[in-house]
Amino acid sequence: MIHFRVECPAHVWLKRLRPDQAPGKIMVVSVKVEGLSAFLEAVEKHKGKTIFALFTGSHDAQGKSWCPDCVSADPVVEECVKGAPEDAVFITCSVGDRATWKDQTNDFRTHDKLKLTSVPTLMRWGTPQRLMEEDCAKSNLVSMLFEED
Amino acid sequence: MPPVTANGADLKAAIQKYIADNKVMMFSKSYCPFCKKIKDLFNSLNLTYTALELDQIENGGDLQNALHELSGQKTVPNVYIKQEHIGGCDDTLKLHADAKLLPMVSESTTTYDYDLIVIGGGSGGLAASKEAGKLGKKVLVCDFVKPSPIGTTWGLGGTCVNVGCIPKKLMHQAALLGHSIDDSRKFGWEVSEGVKHNWNTMKDAIQGHIGSLNWGYRVALRDKDVKYENAYAEFVDPHTIKTVNRRGKENTATAERFLVAVGMRPRYPDIPGAKEYGITSDDLFSLPYCPGKTLVVGASYVALECAGFLRGVGLDTTVMVRSILLRGFDQQMAEKVGEYMEKGGMKFIRGCVPTKVERLEEGQPGKLRVTGVQDGKEVVWEGNTILFGIGRDAVTEGIHLEKAGVKFNTKNGKVYGNDEEQTNQPHIYAIGDVLEGKLELTPVAIQAGRLLAQRLYGGAKAKTDYVNVPTTVFTPLEYGACGLSEEDAIAKYGEDNIEVYHSNFMPLEWTVPGYDPNDCYAKVICNRQDNERVVGFHVLGPNAGEITQGYGAAMKCGMTKAQLDTTIGIHPTNAEIFTTLDITKGSGEDPTKTGC
Numbered sequence: 001m002i003h004f005r006v007e008c009p010a011h012v013w014l015k016r017l018r019p020d021q022a023p024g025k026i027m028v029v030s031v032k033v034e035g036l037s038a039f040l041e042a043v044e045k046h047k048g049k050t051i052f053a054l055f056t057g058s059h060d061a062q063g064k065s066w067c068p069d070c071v072s073a074d075p076v077v078e079e080c081v082k083g084a085p086e087d088a089v090f091i092t093c094s095v096g097d098r099a100t101w102k103d104q105t106n107d108f109r110t111h112d113k114l115k116l117t118s119v120p121t122l123m124r125w126g127t128p129q130r131l132m133e134e135d136c137a138k139s140n141l142v143s144m145l146f147e148e149d
Numbered sequence: 150m151p152p153v154t155a156n157g158a159d160l161k162a163a164i165q166k167y168i169a170d171n172k173v174m175m176f177s178k179s180y181c182p183f184c185k186k187i188k189d190l191f192n193s194l195n196l197t198y199t200a201l202e203l204d205q206i207e208n209g210g211d212l213q214n215a216l217h218e219l220s221g222q223k224t225v226p227n228v229y230i231k232q233e234h235i236g237g238c239d240d241t242l243k244l245h246a247d248a249k250l251l252p253m254v255s256e257s258t259t260t261y262d263y264d265l266i267v268i269g270g271g272s273g274g275l276a277a278s279k280e281a282g283k284l285g286k287k288v289l290v291c292d293f294v295k296p297s298p299i300g301t302t303w304g305l306g307g308t309c310v311n312v313g314c315i316p317k318k319l320m321h322q323a324a325l326l327g328h329s330i331d332d333s334r335k336f337g338w339e340v341s342e343g344v345k346h347n348w349n350t351m352k353d354a355i356q357g358h359i360g361s362l363n364w365g366y367r368v369a370l371r372d373k374d375v376k377y378e379n380a381y382a383e384f385v386d387p388h389t390i391k392t393v394n395r396r397g398k399e400n401t402a403t404a405e406r407f408l409v410a411v412g413m414r415p416r417y418p419d420i421p422g423a424k425e426y427g428i429t430s431d432d433l434f435s436l437p438y439c440p441g442k443t444l445v446v447g448a449s450y451v452a453l454e455c456a457g458f459l460r461g462v463g464l465d466t467t468v469m470v471r472s473i474l475l476r477g478f479d480q481q482m483a484e485k486v487g488e489y490m491e492k493g494g495m496k497f498i499r500g501c502v503p504t505k506v507e508r509l510e511e512g513q514p515g516k517l518r519v520t521g522v523q524d525g526k527e528v529v530w531e532g533n534t535i536l537f538g539i540g541r542d543a544v545t546e547g548i549h550l551e552k553a554g555v556k557f558n559t560k561n562g563k564v565y566g567n568d569e570e571q572t573n574q575p576h577i578y579a580i581g582d583v584l585e586g587k588l589e590l591t592p593v594a595i596q597a598g599r600l601l602a603q604r605l606y607g608g609a610k611a612k613t614d615y616v617n618v619p620t621t622v623f624t625p626l627e628y629g630a631c632g633l634s635e636e637d638a639i640a641k642y643g644e645d646n647i648e649v650y651h652s653n654f655m656p657l658e659w660t661v662p663g664y665d666p667n668d669c670y671a672k673v674i675c676n677r678q679d680n681e682r683v684v685g686f687h688v689l690g691p692n693a694g695e696i697t698q699g700y701g702a703a704m705k706c707g708m709t710k711a712q713l714d715t716t717i718g719i720h721p722t723n724a725e726i727f728t729t730l731d732i733t734k735g736s737g738e739d740p741t742k743t744g745c
Contacts, residue, residue, distance in 0.1 A: 128361030131368070140371050 028084045031091045034058065036107040036114075039093040043125060050088040051125035052081070052146065054136075055108060055116055057101060058094040066098040070120045073136035077122060080142040088146075095119055124149075160208075160215040168229045168608035169285055173198035173254060176216055176227040179205055183238035184226040190245060196254060221610050229608055230254060259388075263289045265605075266390060266404040268382045268548060271307020273581035273594030274410035275366055280602035282373035289402055290375055291382035291392055295544075297431040298417070298424040304363030305377065308412055308582075309591040311359055316434035317454050319355045321623045324461020328625075332662045346462045348439035356435055384553040387574060406605065409555070409564055409572075409579040410598070411548060413541035413589070418446070422506030426517055427535045430455060438513035440464065441533030446503055448474040450622045452538025453486065457625040460495050467496040467530060469503060469521060471539075475622065479634035482672070482687050489626040489668050489689075501528055506535055543583045553577055558585050569612055570601050588618055619686075619701030621694035626668060629697030631704050633685040638674045642684070648675045650710065650730035653741045656691055657721040666742045671726045673710065681710035688727075696724040 029046075033039050043051060054077055057067030065071050081090050095101050095108050101119060108116045123130035124145060135141050168174050173191065177184040177200040184200070191198045203209035203225060217223045220234050228235040230253050235241050244250045265281050267274045270292025278290045294311075296302045303311035323346070330340055370377045378400075380392035385401065392400045415429035428436070430451050442465040445456040452468065453475065460466040468490075475483035491497060501523035510516035514533035521528040543562035550557050550564065556573045557564045563585035570578045578601060581594035596613050603609035619631035638647050650673050655666035674685030686700050700708070710730075718725025732738045 127364075128357060129364045135368065135372075138372065140374075141368055144367065144371050 028052075028081055028086075028088045028090050030081070031089060032094075033091060034094040035096070036093075036111060039091065042089075042091050042093075046089040046091075050085050051091060052084060052088060053091045053093060053123050053125055055093050055095050055114075055119050055121045055123075057098065057119050058096055060097070067101075067119055069133050069136065072134070073120045073122070073142075076137050076139050076142050077120075080139055080146050083143055084146040091125075160212055161219055164212065164216055164219055165284065165603075165607040165609075167199070167201060168232050169606060171199040171229075172231055174229040175200045176203060176213070176225055177201065178203050178209075178225050181225055187226045187228065187238055187241050190242065194245075194251065219607075219609055232606060232608055234608060234610065261388065261403040261405045263287045263376075263402060263404040265289075265406050265408060265602075266291065266382070266402060267408045267410060268390070269307065269408075269410035269412055269581070269583075270305045270366070270377065271410060271412050271581060271594065272309050272591040273307075273412075273598040274408065275306070275370070275598070276595040277408050277410065277580065277598030277602045278375045279369055279373050280599045281606055282370070282375040284602065284606040286602075286606050288375045289404070290370060290377050291380050291390070292377070293379060293381035293393075293395075295381070295414075297415075297429065299428060299432055301432040301435060303435070304360070305366045305379070306359075306363055310362050310366075312431050312434055314591055315359060315362065316355050317430070317458070318623055319358070320351065320434065320458040321454065321461070323351050324458040324625065327461055327463065332658075335662045348462070349437070351462070352435065352437070381547070383547060384549045384555075387553045387576070405576060407553070407577045408598075408601070409545070409548070409550070409577065409583060410581045410594070411544050411583050413543050413582045415451075415537060416540045416542050417537055418503060418539060420503055420505050422508070423503075423537065426506045426508050426515075427537050429537050433536060440536070441514040443467070443534040443536060444469060444517075444519055444530050444532055445536045445538055447471075447538035447540070448476070448487075449538050449540060450475055450478075450624075451541075452536075453490070453624050454622065455536055455538060456495060457490060457623070460490070460493060461625055465532070466494075467498060467532075469498045469501050469519075469530070471502050472500065475628075477634075478622070478628070479630060479636065479672075479685070479687050481635060482628055482630070482670070482689055485668075485670055485689050486622065486624050486626065486628050490624060492665070492668075493625050498523065498528060498530070500524060503535075541582070541589075545583060555579075561585075569604065570597055587615055588620075590618060590620055593618055617701065617704045619697045619704075621697055623694070626689055627691065627693035629686075629688045629693030631686040631697055631701040632683065633674060634687075635672075635674055635685065638676075638685050642676055642678065646676065646678050647684070648677050648681060648710070649673070649734040650675065650732065651734055651740045652726055652730055652732060654690065654723060654726040655742055656723050658691075669723065670740075671730065673713065673727065673730060675710045683708050683710060683713065686727075688723075690723050692723065696727075699724070700727065 031042050033042050056070040057065050059065050100106060108114055118132045120136045121130055121132050122136045122145060129145055131141055131145055173196055175187060175198055179202045203213050216227055220227055222236060224237055226238055228241045235244060264286040265288045267278045267290045270290050274290060278288045281288045292305050294302045309315060327346060330344055333340055367377060378392055380394040382390045382392045385391050389401055389403045415431055417423045417427065433455060443459050444467050445452050446469045448470040456466050456468045473480065474487045501521045503519050503521045505520050507518045508515055509518055516533060517535055519530045519535055545557055545562040545564065554574050555564060555577050564572055564579035564583050565585050566572050566579045570580050570584065572579055580597040580601060582589040600611050600613050617632050621627055621629040635649060652671050653667040654669045654671055656669060669690035672687040673683050675681040676684050683704055686704060688696050713727055716728045718728040732740045
């Protein structure tokens, strides 16, 4: 897997999946960010493309997530994102640790374009299409979000 | 045996699962001689059946109660065949004596792609398909919006969500807020005088909400494994439909049963320029520009609601009315609705119909000239937008009901159904606006869809009750009604047999801004032959919808005038007026308020 750092000041990583993961198909660009400002920068950078975003609980030093629904969503989302349109960008955004997220005044909850109420939240950016909590682990729903507009 | 499940709702679901999972299902008691008789019958016929012995499970009594609620039958044996409730011992024996038992059980030789195909993804179709999906059935919903003449189209959910109840109530709210801004100055808010309304801000916010509802429906269908196709469906034969999607791709699908829930679309008058330059409620809520000076043609509730909020957001609005306002509604109330609108600056051209629409200038909005005829004289209106609200037609024309052998009213396209929403073709049903002679209301369609699916697939018996359905017209001053109009009550019971109690009232909130104390009005119509039972409830005032809903429940319980009188009001509210109605229309006493 080729990892390379983007010229973004925040911890923005850009990952390209190997072509052999879906023969003959250009894969979705996958981006990982942490925090709201990094997320908004990533959105700005990919303006004009179809953007999907997954807001998820962050992992601790041991790589464990505090959010069980996020953990069960991960493999489903990872599988279904393969069906996304070719020009799509998939941004995974970590919303921080449990205490940060539970703070009702946190940016993700209050930002006008997000107004998140739960993690995980998976959305097609700029549309009302979003899935929350255990719905993010249902492959029939997740694939609908990625594949049909 | 262990208990089947814990609480009442779950018990019913458990029973429904038994009924759904077993072709011949019998609820029984091991010692019951009648049950034994039926078991012997089934055995002699070599029928495979499932018997749940209620005396051998821990909560058999609760289960029997739940079964009673579901089937209307208290005793055992309680027999279901292919999810159809047969009844008890005698009923089952009779079925066999009539030689109907075996044919009913025998496997049908045809297999279909779906158990149920629903044509139309509006309130009714979605409710039915979700319920059927929940009961384990294989369901397909076909929904397709043919663009309006000016090209407006929308997503899943039907009229209510996209071009009806939802956007109109929100635009009504926009209008009420404007009114509140004026009031607020009297209450001390120093709001500047130059406050303006922005159409596109309102439209975008409302469309955003609608988009999330469209998505929510798709999620709900997918979650219940109901297949959704954004394609136009038409019958090919009684068990087959052809679908065409927006790319022109054709498909066919078969089903054991069908539900026609295609709804209605606005009607255009047959005059030059109507379709070219006119819009309807199908277009208004997503109009990408402020409609400007508008002529609303028609006096249906759709017309008056649209005119009401357009005026309310500050537009010069005129309503062109052929004859009466709100046909089908109580005419005294309808006239009061109109009077209040007129006070709010609405212009009415009564006794007038349009004869042509011409475009003077292109633009968003452009400029139009509408010519009409009033008492044989020509009337000319010039402005930006003409909106037709002259009625709606069932959109059954293209779905080829005749190929399925379904009878429908050739005048209005509506489908004939019995009290179980079944058409003349026993496997084809119809619900919602498309059903002839029934109410055109979203909650009615939802109830009909849910109950129909529960009857077809959940062993339930309950039918939709189309009587005493409350409703509200969201005109600037809202009009809520439940039961009969005064005209209908007189026709049904005779003038001498009804008593009408009425009163004007003034919302407390209106005192400070100093509005007319007699704009709001309350009326109940009672049947003197039946203990003064309330057969008609009418209210004109702010939040009439909220008032009417509660009294609607009371009317379902058979509320009488005496019971209204013993009810204690909530002070200070508008709804409390109904607990103190003591002036009858017959007395000729003045029901108006003359100040304290």
